[in-house]
Amino acid sequence: MREIRWGIVGLGNIARKFATDLALVPNCCLQAVASSSASRSETFAVDFGAKSSYSDYESLFSDPDVDVVYIASLHPLHHSLSIAALQHGKGVLCEKPMGINSREVKEIRAVAQEHSAFLMEALWTRFNPAFEQVVKWVAEGKIGKIRYINASFSFNGLDRGEESRLFNLEKAGGSLLDIGIYPLFLAYQLMGNPNSILASAVVSQQGVDEQLAFILSYTKSQALLYSSFTHDEDMRATICGEEGEIYMNSRWHETPNIKLLRQGKEDNPIFEFVGRGYSYEIEEVNRCLREQRIESPKWTTKNSLELSELMDAIRKQIGVRYSADL
Ligand SMILES: NC(=O)c1ccc[n+]([C@@H]2O[C@H](COP(=O)([O-])OP(=O)(O)OC[C@H]3O[C@@H](n4cnc5c(N)ncnc54)[C@H](OP(=O)(O)O)[C@@H]3O)[C@@H](O)[C@H]2O)c1
Numbered sequence: 001m002r003e004i005r006w007g008i009v010g011l012g013n014i015a016r017k018f019a020t021d022l023a024l025v026p027n028c029c030l031q032a033v034a035s036s037s038a039s040r041s042e043t044f045a046v047d048f049g050a051k052s053s054y055s056d057y058e059s060l061f062s063d064p065d066v067d068v069v070y071i072a073s074l075h076p077l078h079h080s081l082s083i084a085a086l087q088h089g090k091g092v093l094c095e096k097p098m099g100i101n102s103r104e105v106k107e108i109r110a111v112a113q114e115h116s117a118f119l120m121e122a123l124w125t126r127f128n129p130a131f132e133q134v135v136k137w138v139a140e141g142k143i144g145k146i147r148y149i150n151a152s153f154s155f156n157g158l159d160r161g162e163e164s165r166l167f168n169l170e171k172a173g174g175s176l177l178d179i180g181i182y183p184l185f186l187a188y189q190l191m192g193n194p195n196s197i198l199a200s201a202v203v204s205q206q207g208v209d210e211q212l213a214f215i216l217s218y219t220k221s222q223a224l225l226y227s228s229f230t231h232d233e234d235m236r237a238t239i240c241g242e243e244g245e246i247y248m249n250s251r252w253h254e255t256p257n258i259k260l261l262r263q264g265k266e267d268n269p270i271f272e273f274v275g276r277g278y279s280y281e282i283e284e285v286n287r288c289l290r291e292q293r294i295e296s297p298k299w300t301t302k303n304s305l306e307l308s309e310l311m312d313a314i315r316k317q318i319g320v321r322y323s324a325d326l
Helices: 013-022 038-048 057-061 075-087 102-114 129-139 175-191 279-290 301-318
Strands: 004-009 028-034 052-054 068-071 091-094 119-121 146-154 196-203 209-218 221-228 237-241 244-248 258-262 265-267
Touching: 004 013, 004 057, 004 279, 013 028, 013 038, 013 279, 028 038, 028 057, 038 052, 052 057, 057 075, 068 075, 075 091, 075 102, 091 102, 091 279, 102 119, 102 301, 119 279, 119 301, 129 175, 129 237, 129 244, 129 258, 146 175, 175 209, 175 221, 175 237, 175 301, 196 301, 209 301
Parallel strands: 004 028, 004 068, 028 052, 068 091, 091 119, 146 221
Antiparallel strands: 146 237, 196 209, 209 221, 237 244, 244 258, 258 265
């Protein structure tokens, strides 16, 4: 089986978790890493066994031994770094959100298509085995027509301060783009585009949504969704249909533990959970590259674009604007 050679750019918090899981996946390797800091790059390469380390991103994009690049930098850099990697013919797995807004996602998508290069947003929950089972149950009609979804994503990040990427406007802070994207993705994945959206937020002095509630309305169905950086919460998700219910245990976006209730019976499977849960999206990218696909059929770039359009619509209602929107 062909070995897939990965590069990682932007060597912060998530890059370290991702590299830990990459080492658990067979038939792939960490070929190269790049950071704006030479010492961070060298340390990361030693810690995770990367064959090359660079102190500029361009050198990694030009490395002929790299097949696919994981973009793990801050939100505002996803657009330029994804485009640069794709223009070098590299495949790209870009952290969520793929772009700050739908214009950025459209532009990244166009470059991927022009270069026939693989592109996927790192919405890792989509590939976790328990979530795959939820998608299957819904598609098989196990709970009938979905009437109600309730999901949230919150944690207390107040101690991180205004300069942190969570709260800083220049870093495209705010809960929607960072974590509200998960409950939004859940409703979109299971019910598609809504007919309308109603959003209400607590917006900080800097102008980012610290706390956000939003309702997606469908024909005879609603999704009540929420995200926040201002408090901790036991994160569960509930999906109710006319013929049954699905419960995703805490923390639902990464849980191996889900429950189906229907006709008085309970199905409570517990799935495997390798590493921190990033191995499943890595396996999906590896599979797509081996099959010479330029998209994953499970999470397409059209899906990413539609998700970004929904986030644009929510931000318009709550008045959160970034420099990329101007
Ligand atoms: N999938 C998940 O579970 C998950 C979890 C957390 C975060 N994320 C996503 O991953 C991305 C990174 O989050 P993180 O928590 O890893 O961020 P982070 O640790 O704060 O920073 C990641 C990298 O971004 C670059 N960076 C940081 N501050 C910068 C600045 N002021 N100017 C330019 N570059 C800067 C640095 O890259 P260099 O090393 O090159 O200097 C840094 O190592 C976000 O887009 C987030 O949405 C995903």
